Amino acid sequence: MSAPRLKSVEFRREREGSWRDLERLVERAERRGLATLSAAELGRLPGLYRLATSSLSVARSISLDRNVVAYLDALCVRAYGCLYASRRGFLAALLDLVRVRIPSVVRARAGVVLAAYACILLGTLVGWVTTDAEPERFYAYVPSSLGDDRGPHASTDALRDVLYHREGSGTRLAAFAVHLFTHNTTVGVLAFAVGVLAGFPTALLLFYNGLVLGAFASLYASRGLGVDLWAWLLPHGVPELTAIALCGAAGFTLAEGLLFPGTRPRLESLARRGREAGVLVLGAALLLLLAGFVEGVLRQVIVDPTARVALALTLALGVAFWLTRGRAGAPP
Amino acid sequence: MTARAAPLVGADEGPRGVPVAVVTPEGVPLVFHAASLPERFVAILIDLGVLFGTIFLCALLVVVAGGLGDETSGVALSLVVFLLRFGYFTASELRRRGSTFGKRRVGLRVVDAAGGPLTAEAVVVRNLLRELELFLPLTLALGVAAGNFGSSATVAWLAVAWAFGFGLVPLFNARRMRIGDLFAGTLVVVVPRATLLADVSHADAKAANGGEAALAAPALAFSDAQLDVYGEFELQVLEDVLRKGRTGLQGTKPFVVVAERIAKKVGWAAPVRGADALPFLQAYYASLRARLEHRRLLGRRKADQHDREARPPR
Numbered sequence: 001m002s003a004p005r006l007k008s009v010e011f012r013r014e015r016e017g018s019w020r021d022l023e024r025l026v027e028r029a030e031r032r033g034l035a036t037l038s039a040a041e042l043g044r045l046p047g048l049y050r051l052a053t054s055s056l057s058v059a060r061s062i063s064l065d066r067n068v069v070a071y072l073d074a075l076c077v078r079a080y081g082c083l084y085a086s087r088r089g090f091l092a093a094l095l096d097l098v099r100v101r102i103p104s105v106v107r108a109r110a111g112v113v114l115a116a117y118a119c120i121l122l123g124t125l126v127g128w129v130t131t132d133a134e135p136e137r138f139y140a141y142v143p144s145s146l147g148d149d150r151g152p153h154a155s156t157d158a159l160r161d162v163l164y165h166r167e168g169s170g171t172r173l174a175a176f177a178v179h180l181f182t183h184n185t186t187v188g189v190l191a192f193a194v195g196v197l198a199g200f201p202t203a204l205l206l207f208y209n210g211l212v213l214g215a216f217a218s219l220y221a222s223r224g225l226g227v228d229l230w231a232w233l234l235p236h237g238v239p240e241l242t243a244i245a246l247c248g249a250a251g252f253t254l255a256e257g258l259l260f261p262g263t264r265p266r267l268e269s270l271a272r273r274g275r276e277a278g279v280l281v282l283g284a285a286l287l288l289l290l291a292g293f294v295e296g297v298l299r300q301v302i303v304d305p306t307a308r309v310a311l312a313l314t315l316a317l318g319v320a321f322w323l324t325r326g327r328a329g330a331p332p
Numbered sequence: 333m334t335a336r337a338a339p340l341v342g343a344d345e346g347p348r349g350v351p352v353a354v355v356t357p358e359g360v361p362l363v364f365h366a367a368s369l370p371e372r373f374v375a376i377l378i379d380l381g382v383l384f385g386t387i388f389l390c391a392l393l394v395v396v397a398g399g400l401g402d403e404t405s406g407v408a409l410s411l412v413v414f415l416l417r418f419g420y421f422t423a424s425e426l427r428r429r430g431s432t433f434g435k436r437r438v439g440l441r442v443v444d445a446a447g448g449p450l451t452a453e454a455v456v457v458r459n460l461l462r463e464l465e466l467f468l469p470l471t472l473a474l475g476v477a478a479g480n481f482g483s484s485a486t487v488a489w490l491a492v493a494w495a496f497g498f499g500l501v502p503l504f505n506a507r508r509m510r511i512g513d514l515f516a517g518t519l520v521v522v523v524p525r526a527t528l529l530a531d532v533s534h535a536d537a538k539a540a541n542g543g544e545a546a547l548a549a550p551a552l553a554f555s556d557a558q559l560d561v562y563g564e565f566e567l568q569v570l571e572d573v574l575r576k577g578r579t580g581l582q583g584t585k586p587f588v589v590v591a592e593r594i595a596k597k598v599g600w601a602a603p604v605r606g607a608d609a610l611p612f613l614q615a616y617y618a619s620l621r622a623r624l625e626h627r628r629l630l631g632r633r634k635a636d637q638h639d640r641e642a643r644p645p646r
Contacts, residue, residue, distance in 0.1 A: 006618075006625060008621075008625055016528070019528065020528075053360040056360060056362075057360055061628070062625060062628065062629060063625070064568070064621050064624055064625050064628070065531055065532075065621070066568045066571055066572075067526075067531075067571070067575070068528070070526045071526045071527065071528040073362065073363050073524065074524030074526035075526075076356075077362050077364060077521075077524050078524065080362055081430070081441060081523070084356075084444075084448070084450070101453075175404075178407045178410060178411055179407075182410060182411070182414045185414070189418065189460050190468070192460060192463075193460060193461050193463040193464035196461065196464055196498075196515070254515055257515070267514065270514050271514075272517075273515075274457045274515030274517060275454055275517065277515070278451075278453030278454060278456045278457035278516065281453075281456055281460060282453060282456060
């Protein structure tokens with residue numbers, strides 16, 4: 001007697017060729033990257049992938065050969081990885097981020113961005129007023145690594161020199177710029193990351209950075225250098241403070257996802273808010289690069305206080321325009 | 333008790349993580365296996381090794397090259413540390429299809445938990461939150477160890493312990509998501525490596541006939557009653573026995589044991605001994621699979637031998 005062939009065996013015989021084909025392509029893409037596939041092979045990839053996923057569905061319902069199901073599962077997972085990993089080139093993704101995603105997320109999260117700014121401003125105000133009342137507080141607010149040769153003990157001339165680099169050597173300047181840049185990025189990333197803890201540490205961090213700013217403002221104002229300080233500070237301060245505020249806003253966004261999931265399951269809410277926060281952080285990273293450029297190059301070239309203020313104004317307008325009027329896109 | 337909610341892939345023992353179904357845009361649920369804790373741990377160890385190794389090499393280079401002056405070399409080194417700390421994980425997961433060097437060595441990758449493409453912001457979020465889980469407690473611990481906190485060291489150590497708590501989140505969920513994964517909506521999964529093996533129901537017949545199979549024509553005939561003794565679970569266990577036996581490492585002993593057991597249970601009259609065992613098992617496998625697959629097509633699944641779902645569908 002000859003038993004009828006198993007349907008699952010028939011099915012495998014028919015489809016096996018396309019599976020092997022896909023496996024070869026995926027193998028090569030994994031080893032040497034998608035770019036090494038020829039145009040014809042790239043064109044075949046999605047079709048083969050869909051065939052494999054449909055084979056998987058069929059195999060799950062008709063085949064009891066566990067190896068076939070496991071193999072197809074693995075094959076589909078790997079092909080999925082190749083097809084869905086990175087669809088766009090780096091440059092296209094960056095352009096999209098700058099033109100659409102960052103401005104639209106900033107607008108969608110305008111509330112927390114303003115709240116983050118408010119924390120910094122409040123800190124500045126408190127720092128200013130309290131340092132005015134008692135100059136010794138400067139030492140309590142400003143870490144020694146930042147205020148090394150600037151402080152209530154320094155002479156007015158020394159303070160002025162810092163603003164105009166009368167005697168700073170090139171290396172020292174570069175060292176200072178690198179130090180500031182890494183410091184600011186660290187503060188920003190930390191403000192973002194501790195947002196996980198319901199956002200309170202983020203608010204504290206922003207407030208504290210405001211304190212430092214306020215302490216400096218008070219010190220320089222007391223020596224009659226107020227305008228010079230702001231002219232020195234604002235060109236890079238505008239993008240830098242905005243970057244810190246965006247990082248803080250990202251931290252608050254994480255906290256919001258954790259505390260107020262609304263009608264969504266909490267895990268989904270975390271992921272949704274987390275990605276918005278990620279876009280804000282990317283915006284902050286771009287602004288920090290801009291700040292580094294201004295600090296390292298433009299500020300060394302432009303020394304006149306009026307020109308510096310004009311530069312700061314231009315930057316402020318530019319950043320505001322970018323973040324509020326950028327091309328409209330659907331919020332994520 | 334019926335075992336209707338059978339796993340998508342047959343019951344799979346072994347050291348694999350929890351299966352997680354991710355529904356692709358095509359609507360097919362793909363079963364990923366979440367990376368297990370040891371795999372994650374080894375991957376992060378390798379990555380940290382790469383990080384600190386690079387920093388160490390750079391420091392060595394600066395010392396050997398000398399001549400740069402303290403300040404310049406200090407700046408250069410701090411820049412390297414900075415770039416690696418914030419850039420290494422993010423850049424490599426963005427560029428190398430969701431896996432850092434360590435993950436690739438272990439065979440892991442990051443995927444979107446919802447089934448979509450892995451986005452840049454998700455990668456940025458999951459890696460910058462490492463700051464909270466790893467670098468913050470590490471910095472704190474180094475600071476305390478260096479005596480920066482003086483008299484309040486006990487309190488500081490408590491703070492360190494508290495901070496390290498964030499890194500322990502993966503211990504408390506089945507999918508081994510850390511805080512970064514939770515907020516980025518990502519999963520770390522095993523990159524599967526399954527190979528397509530020959531079908532055991534006809535492989536030997538195929539080999540004998542030089543390719544074109546006169547398959548699934550079992551030499552032994554079993555009655556329906558004899559086949560109804562077992563279900564899908566036992567069928568797949570038998571598949572494993574046959575596959576492993578084919579490597580020939582274990583000799584024929586397991587076959588004889590299994591065959592005798594089955595023969596006794598289904599009431600097979602003829603004795604199954606020695607060389608008879610393997611053909612008996614293959615024939616029984618082919619017949620059982622044919623019967624179960626046929627029943628499955630008609631909507632009557634039998635998950636295992638205890639499943640009494642032999643009724644027709646309602």
